Amino acid sequence: MKAVGLIVEYNPFHNGHAFHLHASKEAADADIVIAVISGNFLQRGEPALVSKWARTKMALAGGADLVLELPYIFAAQKAETFANGAVSILAAAGCDALCFGSEDGDINAFLNTLDFLNENQAQYNHKVKDYMKSGVSYPKALSLSFEEFEGTDSLISLAKPNNILGYQYIKAIQDQKSSIKPLTVRRKNADYHDEHFASETIASATSIRKAIFGEDENADKISQYVPQATFDQLKLYFSEYGLFHQWENYWPFLKYRLLNMEANELQKIYEVEEGIENRMLKAAVSSSSFGDFMEKIKTKRYTWTRLQRACVHILTNTHKEEMYLPQEKASYMRLLGMSLAGREYLNKMKSHFSLPLVSKLSSFKEKPIHLDIKAAKVYSCALSGEKQEKLLKMEFNQPPIYMK
Structure with a gap:
């Protein structure tokens, strides 16, 4: 079975994500989709809107076949570390391809950019250090340094967030000497940081969250921008826990x-x-x-x-x-959910996985997982009483979600 990997947060899963998932499966000519999803806290340093279990259900309903958790040690990190951890999990799970959404939508431009920066690494690093000394942020220093080079018209823009992540995914594949084939599809309509709805059906997760956290904090106003399964999960989560995490x-x-x-x-x-x-x-x-x-x-x-x-x-x-990561690779894979096809894939491929697959938390003692457990405990603190206890118990007792 051929597998395409996605690196996601689904905060929450929306129509743009649905497009990306199905376009990725088609582009890779894949039989199944493996999604590596951030856990309780996300790459931008935010608590997830709803739990990883609720977002796993959204992902499975949207077409994912296996959902694996990106550990805290990689999830709440800069783009390079985030990418290294996620790519190492997809490689360990036997993915043939990785497909990401980008502003450019041209994989050759990404590959050319990687080659260009490899050839000019010393000069590029020197420029980055000079900009950092002037007081600008690290991401801004990377972008400004890149813009100083001549002959970059055919390369990607490193000022755009999804291009930055995509570049880091491809760099991670190269650095890890992985056989994963990188692919990209162009994002539709909404930019990554758009705070307002840009079309009738496609909106960024940022604008969706902003609408949810309006005056009355409810999900009704975003129904046209998310699949029905996402809408139902959001309504259910709010009814069970009384809030969306922020x-x-x-x-x-x-x-x-x-x-x-x-x-x-x-x-x-x-x-x-x-x-x-x-x-x-x-x-x-x-x-x-x-x-x-x-x-x-x-x-x-x-x-x-x-x-x-x-x-x-x-x-x-x-x-x-x-x-501290002696090598920026994951040491385990935690299974959050699977479809029927995903279960078939596990039955055929699990023995070939290069990392241990964790489906029951109590049976795994690898050290970095204590950070995931600690993050889950802190995440539950937004709730009180029985609601907090219920969510925290899921961290230890919830088996992988199975959705036929």
Whole structure:
């Protein structure tokens, strides 16, 4: 059975994702789709709107056949580390191809860009360091450095978020000497960060979340932009747990952590660098909300995303040594869900997987998984009483979801 891999967050799964999934399967001429999905906290340093279990159900209903979790150690990370972890899981699961959505939609432009930067790596790195010294953020330094080169008209733009991720996926494939074939499909209508609805049926996840977190916090207003299964899952989740997760739910816990820490303690937390700890400690005292706090700590040097990721790691008390990766590859694959075709694929291919497949948490003791467990505990803190207990129990007791 031929498998195409997708690297996703589905926060939530929408019509654009449905297009990408089916277009990827067609482009790869694949029998099944394997999706590697971020768990409780996401690459941009945000809590997922709904649990990984609810998003797994959305993915399976949308056409995915196997859903594997991207561990916390990779999920709440910069694009390069995020890509390395996800690609290593897809390779271990036997994927023949990886297909991603991009603004350019031309795989040759990505491959040419990778070759170009490999040939000019020393000069490129030097330019990046110079821009960083001037005080700009790392992503901005990468983009500005790339723009300085001549003859890049036929290459991709590294100023666009999906192009950046796509480039890192292809680089990870090359660095890991994987046989996975990279493919891309052009994104439809909505840009990655669009905050407003751009068409009648396609919208970015950002605009969908913004609509959900409107004055009355409900999912009704986004029904035309998501498949029915997603809409149903969102309604069900809200009825069961009474909220959709967002940073403001966690602000009291983050503020408590900051008010009880010294600067030298905060320096030990992953992604807290270069004096930002003093700015954070000062801002925590006078901030009444997470949004207020972020406005006070943001600087030209640090992107909003970088700061949010640091806040996630403060919230989960994740120290720098815990996120150390001797090689940027996953050491396990956690199975969250499967379709009938996915189960058939597992029966045929599982013995060939190059990483252990975890379907029952209690039977696996590999060290990095403790970060996933800790993240799940913190994620559940947005809830209280029986609702919190119910969600947390799923982390330990929920078997892989099977959807025929």
